[in-house]
Structure formats: C-alpha cells, structure tokens
Amino acid sequence: MTVRYALLAAAILALIAVPYAITEQYYVNIASQILLYAVFALGLNILVGYGGLVSLGHAGLSGAASYAAAYLLAAGHGHVVAIAGALAAGLLTTAGFAALSLRASGISFIMITLALGEIIWGLAYRWISITNGDNGISVATRPAPFGLSLASADGFYDATLIVFLIAVAACAIFVHSPFGAALAGTRDQPRRMNALGFHVWMVRFWAFMFSGLLSAVAGILFVYYNEFISPQALALTASAEGLLMVISGGAGTLLGPVVGAALVVIVKNVVSAYIARWNFLLGAIFVLIVVFMPEGLVPGSVRLFRAAWRGARRRKPAAAAAAPASMPAGEPKP
Amino acid sequence: MSALAVKNLSKSFGGLRVTANVNFAVEPGERRLIIGPNGAGKTTLFNLITGELTPDAGSVLLFDRDITRLPSRNRPHLGMARTYQIITLFPRDTILRNAMLALLGLSPLRWNPFAALHRQQHLRDAARAALARVGLAEMAERPLAETSYGEKRRVEIAMALAQQPRVLLLDEPFAGLSIDERRDVRSLLSSIPRDVTVVMIEHDMDTALDLADRITLLHFGEVVVEGTRAEVVADPRTREVYLGE
Numbered sequence: 105m106t107v108r109y110a111l112l113a114a115a116i117l118a119l120i121a122v123p124y125a126i127t128e129q130y131y132v133n134i135a136s137q138i139l140l141y142a143v144f145a146l147g148l149n150i151l152v153g154y155g156g157l158v159s160l161g162h163a164g165l166s167g168a169a170s171y172a173a174a175y176l177l178a179a180g181h182g183h184v185v186a187i188a189g190a191l192a193a194g195l196l197t198t199a200g201f202a203a204l205s206l207r208a209s210g211i212s213f214i215m216i217t218l219a220l221g222e223i224i225w226g227l228a229y230r231w232i233s234i235t236n237g238d239n240g241i242s243v244a245t246r247p248a249p250f251g252l253s254l255a256s257a258d259g260f261y262d263a264t265l266i267v268f269l270i271a272v273a274a275c276a277i278f279v280h281s282p283f284g285a286a287l288a289g290t291r292d293q294p295r296r297m298n299a300l301g302f303h304v305w306m307v308r309f310w311a312f313m314f315s316g317l318l319s320a321v322a323g324i325l326f327v328y329y330n331e332f333i334s335p336q337a338l339a340l341t342a343s344a345e346g347l348l349m350v351i352s353g354g355a356g357t358l359l360g361p362v363v364g365a366a367l368v369v370i371v372k373n374v375v376s377a378y379i380a381r382w383n384f385l386l387g388a389i390f391v392l393i394v395v396f397m398p399e400g401l402v403p404g405s406v407r408l409f410r411a412a413w414r415g416a417r418r419r420k421p422a423a424a425a426a427a428p429a430s431m432p433a434g435e436p437k438p
Numbered sequence: 439m440s441a442l443a444v445k446n447l448s449k450s451f452g453g454l455r456v457t458a459n460v461n462f463a464v465e466p467g468e469r470r471l472i473i474g475p476n477g478a479g480k481t482t483l484f485n486l487i488t489g490e491l492t493p494d495a496g497s498v499l500l501f502d503r504d505i506t507r508l509p510s511r512n513r514p515h516l517g518m519a520r521t522y523q524i525i526t527l528f529p530r531d532t533i534l535r536n537a538m539l540a541l542l543g544l545s546p547l548r549w550n551p552f553a554a555l556h557r558q559q560h561l562r563d564a565a566r567a568a569l570a571r572v573g574l575a576e577m578a579e580r581p582l583a584e585t586s587y588g589e590k591r592r593v594e595i596a597m598a599l600a601q602q603p604r605v606l607l608l609d610e611p612f613a614g615l616s617i618d619e620r621r622d623v624r625s626l627l628s629s630i631p632r633d634v635t636v637v638m639i640e641h642d643m644d645t646a647l648d649l650a651d652r653i654t655l656l657h658f659g660e661v662v663v664e665g666t667r668a669e670v671v672a673d674p675r676t677r678e679v680y681l682g683e
Contacts, residue, residue: 282542282558283551289528289539296526299488300543300601301514314551 119265123258132257133329138369139261139268140325145349145361146275147318152347153356154279155311156291158214160343161201161221165316166323167338168224169194173324174241174333175234183247187324194320195313197224202312206305209294221343228335240334243327254328264325271318276358278314287311288356348386352393354400363401439502441466441635442487442605447496449486449659456482457493458659464605464652466501467632471650472639475679479659480639481523484609487637488520489513500605514543517604521594523613523639527582533593534578537565540597568600569593572626588619595626606630608638612645624649643680647671655679 122135144166151157172193176186205216228235235241246254254260278284289297290304298304327333336342345368353364371389376382397404440463449457456479464470474480485491487498489510497506500516508516528536538561542548547558555561569575572592577585582593591611598606611627612620627649630636640646647653653670655663663673670676 277554278551280554280556281551282545282547282553282555283549285535285539285555286542286548288530292528292530293526295490296522296528297539297543298511299490299514299520299522299526300540300597301511302543302548303511310549310551 116269119269122265123261129257132261134369134373136257136261136264136329137373138366139264140322140329141346141349141369142362142365143268143271143318143325144322144346145353145365146271146358147315147322148346149350149355149357149361150275150278150287150311150315150318152350153354153360154284154287154291155308155315157206157209157308157312158347159201159205159217159315160214160340160347161205161217161219161224162315162319162346163338163340163342164221164224165194165198165201165319166326167228167333167342168197169320169323170327170333170337171228171235171241173327174243177243177245178241187247190324190327191317191320194316194323198313198316198319201316202309206308206312218340218343221338221340225335225338225340228338235335238335240332243331243333246328246331260329264329267321267325271321272358272362274318279358283307283310348390352390352401354402354404357400357402360400360402367401439466440464440499441468441501442637443499443502444483444487445497445499447483447486447498448494449482449491450494456659457486459496460656460659460661462654462661462664464635464637466604466635468635469649469651470635470637471646471653472637472656473643473653474641474656474662476641477658478641478656480641480656481609482659483656484520484607484639488518488607514601514603517602518607519598519601519603519605520607521598521609521611523609525587525590525594527590527593527597529583530581532579532581533569533574533585533589534562534565536582536593537568537578537596537600538562540568540600541565544601565600568596571599571629572596573622588615588622591615591619591623592626595623599630603634605635605637608636610639610641612640612642620645643671643676 123132126132126135144162148159148162151159169190173186173190176189177183201217201220204220205213208216229237246260248254249263252259254263286297286302286307289302290307294304326337349364349368350361351364352367353362354360367389368386371382371386375385379385393401399407443463444460447457447460448455460483472480472483482491486493489505489508493506497504499505500513500518503516505513505516528539538555541561541564545561547553547561566575566578569578572595574589574592574596577589582590585593595608595611608627611623615623627636638646638649647667650667652664652666654661655670655676657679662679663670663675665673
C-alpha cells in the first residue's frame with residue numbers, strides 16, 4: 105500500500121515536472137493533448153469498462169460541450185457562462201443519449217449510440233446558422249482563472265493537469281463506491297442485480313451521466329486547447345479513437361484509459377512525423393495488443409510482470425538447491 | 439393470511455400454455471415443495487412470482503398485498519428473495535463481495551458514489567455472518583471463480599438469506615450437487631428458522647421430500663395434486679405423472 109502511494113506521488117511529481125523537463129512547446133502541447141484525451145477516455149471507460157456498455161457515440165457528447173462553449177464565446181459571453189453552458193449542454197445531450205440507448209444493451213446499444221453520435225455530427229455539419237457548418241467556430245481567447253493566463257503551452261498544461269488529476273480522483277472514488285460496485289454488478293449479472301433489489305436501468309443512467317460529465321469536461325478542454333471546433337471532432341472516428349484508447353490501455357481499470365490515451369496521441373502526433381502510414385502502425389499496435397494482451401496494456405503488463413517475478417523467485421531457490429548436488433537429478437518435468 | 443398466494447395465474451408463450459390457471463397459498467413459516475417433471479412450468483411459475491415475467495392473467499399476493507404489477511426489483515424490498523437454478527453470481531468478485539452486493543441491494547447506500555465500499559464495516563460484518571450460516575466464512579476472501587460448484591450453490595443461498603427474506607424461493611437448490619454436497623445443503627435448508635417461509639422447486643421427487651410440509655405437483659403448467667407429503671405421494675395421479683401409467 106505504501107509502495108502504491110509512493111508510486112502515485114512520484115507519478116504526480118513527474119507530471120508536474122513535464123513543462124520544466126520538456127522545453128520544446130510542441131511536446132508540452134502533446135502532453136496537454138494526452139491529458140485531455142485521457143479525461144475523455146476515463147469518462148468512456150466508466151461506461152465501457154465498469155458498465156459493460158460499449159458506446160460509439162461519445163464524441164457527440166464532448167462535441168456538444170465544445171460547440172456550446174464556442175457558440176457562447178462567439179456570442180460574446182464570458183468564460184464562466186461558456187463553461188457552465190458547455191457542461192449543461194453536455195449533460196443534457198448525455199441524458200438524451202442515455203434515455204434512448206439504455207433501452208438496449210450489447211450490440212443494439214452500440215448501434216444506437218453510434219446513430220446518436222452521427223446525429224450530433226450531422227447537426228454540427230448542417231445547422232450552419234449555429235455551428236458555422238464545415239468552417240467551424242473559432243475561439244478568440246483562453247480563460248485566465250485567478251489571473252493565471254492559460255494562453256501559453258505551459259499554463260494550459262498546468263490547468264489541464266489539475267482537471268485531469270481531479271478526473272482520475274473522481275473515477276477512483278466512483279469505482280470503489282457502493283454505486284460503483286452496483287454498476288459493475290449490472291455489467292456482470294444484470295438479472296441477478298434486479299432480483300437483489302437494484303434498479304438496473306437507473307444505475308446505468310447515472311453512470312452514463314457521470315461518463316457524460318467527464319466527456320463534457322474533455323470537450324471544454326478540447327475547444328480551449330485548439331481554440332477552434334469543427335464537425336471533424338465529432339465524427340465517428342473520434343468516438344472510435346476514444347474506444348481504442350480504453351480497450352488498448354485496459355477497460356475497467358483506472359490507469360488503462362490514461363495509458364491508452366498516451367499511446368494513441370503519441371502515435372498520431374509524434375510517430376506520424378517519421379512514419380507516413382501511422383494509421384497502419386496504430387492498427388498494427390492494436391492487433392498486437394489484442395493478440396498478446398487482450399485485457400489491455402495495463403492489466404496485461406501487470407500479469408506479465410507478476411509471472412516474471414514469480415518465475416524469478418522460483419528459479420532462485422531451485423538453482424540454490426541444485427548447485428551443491430551437482431549431479432543429474434533426472435529430466436526436468438515439462 | 440398467507441405468506442404467498444397465487445390466484446388464477448396464467449402465462450402463455452405463443453400457443454404454449456406454460457402456466458395454466460394456477461392457484462395455491464403458502465402459510466407463513468411453511469415449507470412448500472413444488473415438484474413436476476421437466477417442462478412442467480416450475481421455473482416459469484417462479485419467474486411469475488418474482489416478477490421477472492408478467493402474467494397474462496391472475497395475481498400474486500405477498501402477505502395479502504397484491505404485487506402482480508410491482509416491478510421485480512421492488513420485491514426484495516418487501517421481503518422476497520430467490521435463488522437461481524443456473525448459478526447466477528458475480529464471477530470476478532470474492533465470495534464476500536458477492537454477499538455484500540446482496541446486502542447492498544436493500545440498502546440506500548447502493549446509490550452512494552462517494553463512500554468507500556470496503557470501509558463499510560457493518561456491511562462486511564453482515565456479509566460474513568451470512569456466509570458463516572452456510573459454512574463459508576473461512577473462505578470469504580476467495581475469488582468466486584476459484585470455488586467449487588457446491589460452494590457456489592451455498593453462496594447463492596447465503597446471498598438470499600443475507601437479505602433476511604420473509605419468503606424465500608429456491609429454484610432447484612440441489613441441482614448438480616454430489617451426494618455429500620446435497621447432505622450439506624439439506625442440513626443448511628433445514629436450519630432456516632420458521633419465520634422464513636420457504637418455497638422450493640425440485641424436479642426429482644425424492645431429493646427434497648423430507649424438507650416439505652406440503653407439496654404441489656405441477657404438470658403441463660397445471661396444478662395436478664396438492665396436499666401433505668403423504669397425500670401427494672399416495673395419490674395415483676402423482677404416479678401417473680411420474681411413471682406415465
């Protein structure tokens with residue numbers, strides 16, 4: 105347990121040190137991107153990993169928040185109004201998604217969320233009087249909470265890190281709570297949960313709302329990071345990328361989506377500078393993960409590490425026992 | 439007042455009548471055995487009583503309260519608990535956590551997204567007590583996936599008992615058990631206090647006969663015979679159903 109806390113403290117210190125260690129602005133911005141996508145993936149993971157409900161429409165939720173913020177800012181409102189409006193828009197959209205999609209589960213749930221996500225994308229693309237269509241909406245300034253400017257790469261990174269840490273803590277508290285246990289129960293045995301007195305639909309609904317809240321927060325970070333929003337951010341590929349982060353890192357784990365977000369963002373932005381066919385590389389990495397660590401990078405690495413540790417401990421006493429004997433003790437059993 | 443009463447209950451799947459005008463009443467504290475050959479409609483009857491299926495006609499009464507239209511998730515809160523014929527547990531969790539989920543189902547705490555579940559000492563204690571009743575206290579921390587079939591059966595029963603039901607519905611609690619395990623489960627079931635009414639399904643006549651006060655024989659969705667143990671065993675219609683004479 106103390107080792108765990110020490111590792112956690114070290115990780116947080118390392119994250120704080122990023123802008124000091126990396127002087128190049130470009131890479132600080134990549135770090136900000138990783139963190140904001142991690143918030144998105146954490147939100148999606150609540151539903152996919154802990155609720156067993158695979159959504160292919162989550163970019164619609166973060167997108168609704170992004171557009172609301174951009175629209176309000178373009179209309180001349182302040183950042184507080186824009187952020188509050190974005191959260192409200194994100195949560196309202198989530199409630200609509202949940203009410204329509206939770207009638208189903210499994211494949212049908214995926215298809216309904218996919219269709220809903222496409223509707224939001226269609227609105228962003230075609231409702232030109234509000235969204236400015238394909239041209240998108242530009243955001244002139246980033247907010248300056250408590251007089252601290254977020255205009256620089258470092259300033260924005262720090263703000264994103266704070267939001268990210270709050271999101272991780274919120275997820276940690278959520279999944280270890282009684283409600284989190286109830287959600288995992290509805291994933292594993294919905295019928296039994298119902299027979300035990302749980303309101304399965306309502307549990308899933310509130311989990312969806314929490315997931316949507318994190319998506320909306322990620323959407324707000326996204327629009328401020330890019331200072332621009334266009335329908336591209338709401339496309340099916342954006343939802344699929346989020347899902348890729350969750351599954352490659354490890355669905356149903358706290359750290360998995362963060363690692364998955366780092367993987368996807370790095371391949372997409374950094375490796376793509378060296379390899380033109382980075383999409384191919386990302387696909388190949390994903391295939392390798394599915395083949396060798398179907399449970400995801402984080403739980404997969406833990407499993408391999410434990411196996412190696414156990415193997416090393418077994419070999420040591422065995423070698424010590426075999427050495428003094430120095431005679432063939434028979435064929436080792438396969 | 440009966441603990442559980444079923445009145446003119448009917449259910450059809452398409453053209454197949456699986457429950458045909460079933461009537462019976464179970465007194466408080468009674469042990470009722472519902473028997474019938476495979477396909478007699480026993481589990482369907484349970485699903486109608488617990489509300490997992492909605493009847494086409496008729497009503498279900500729990501301590502004289504009509505619960506026919508009550509959603510199934512509300513019935514545990516009124517004191518109705520059930521087990522499943524096919525093990526329906528949480529394989530990723532420990533035995534203790536399975537039992538804790540059963541307790542959580544009736545607790546307002548289940549909506550709390552802020553508290554730490556593992557710090558809820560009263561829940562843990564109650565879950566351990568429920569596991570002790572079925573002789574699993576020693577292995578409470580073991581993952582469910584690493585337990586035997588017979589132990590899983592006992593977890594099923596522990597979870598139902600943990601909810602302190604007034605009416606306990608057991609769907610083939612002996613299914614798939616070895617002779618030793620059957621003996622364990624039988625002594626476990628006979629230790630349930632009489633303030634709990636027990637309704638049990640079994641398709642094999644001999645297995646649970648000695649646990650029952652009264653027996654209802656179901657065949658093709660209909661009640662064929664109902665009476666005391668001796669009456670039902672002696673009835674020629676019982677022989678007819680089971681031996682096809």
